[in-house]
Amino acid sequence: MIRELLQRLETEQENIYIQTHNFPDPDAVASAYGLQQLLKINGIKSRIIYDGVIQRTALSNMIKDFSIDIHQSGDYLLSKKDKIIIVDGCKRNKNVTDLIGEEIAVIDHHPGKEPEDVEFVDIYPEVGACASIITSYFIELNFRIPVNVATVLLTGLFRDTDCMTRGVCPMDVQAYTELFKTADNFKVNSIVLNNITLADLNYYTRVIRDLKTEGDIAFCYIKEECNQNLLGILGDFLLSLEEIRFTALFADNHNVINISFRNESVEINAAEVMKTIVSGIGSGGGHKQMAGGVIDSKVDFNPEAMFNKIITLIQ
Ligand SMILES: [Mn+2]
Structure with a gap:
């Protein structure tokens, strides 16, 4: 070409x-x-x-x-x-x-x-x-x-x-x-x-504090503004944990919910899971091992229901 x-x-x-x-x-x-x-x-x-x-x-x-x-x-x-x-x-x-x-x-x-x-x-x-x-x-x-x-x-x-x-x-x-x-x-x-700064550590603290896990799936909703790229970096960090093979991170960015998935399991396709969960309420896509997405309005996002949906889709 x-x-x-x-x-x-x-x-x-x-x-x-x-x-x-x-x-x-x-x-x-x-x-x-x-x-x-x-x-x-x-x-x-x-x-x-x-x-x-x-x-x-x-x-x-x-x-x-x-x-x-x-x-x-x-x-x-x-x-x-x-x-x-x-x-x-x-x-x-x-x-x-x-x-x-x-x-x-x-x-x-x-x-x-x-x-x-x-x-x-x-x-x-x-x-x-x-x-x-x-x-x-x-x-x-x-x-x-x-x-x-x-x-x-x-x-x-x-x-x-x-x-x-x-x-x-x-x-x-x-x-x-x-x-x-x-x-x-x-x-x-x-x-x-040198991929992170001291200021990013606040987000690491939040993720560690508020992390929810179910089997080998990790989920966290960051209620403060956190950009898409940093969400991915936090996902990579969580994926390095021995017990975790899939991470789903969400952040509230001015009434829009940003989403980042990281996956190390061969049986799961992160992009497909992403497309399913944002269907009708936002957009997203990516690769088998990493995916990004957005829910257009915060009213369509219920953290607990979302976590349960991801668990059902993956397990
Ligand atoms: Mn690329």
């Missing part, structure tokens, strides 16, 4: 934007940056955009450290003729705003329906990180991966696969092998290691 996409973009006169999903995580930003640099090698200019917010200090630091030029979509005046490439998300997903411009490509690793009205679609649902797909383009084109690009891509790969322990497939291993050669591995380790 990448050769055809490059060919198509080489003659493009309009602006080219690379759009991540609305709450960019390291994998989304790394994929966008990697693709931008790959296009640049071919003399193609592009801008990275997102709609929403960057939630984590570790990610803001990565963006600053590598001078990644990423902007909110509102910072640019988009036109209908502009071309948009969506990375780490898909057209019509709830977490990817439909911006002004023509979506000409989707590069993603989330399972879902392929959009029929997009010219270039490269979706690998079995791949652990979108960064691995971008790395595969460099390999296919026989391009040397610059140090900064390799470092950022490897950080994205490590984050999405929880250091190669989650949803890893041969393409991720090949990407790791390739990226390791040129990345600043000390820097990668430092970014991956």
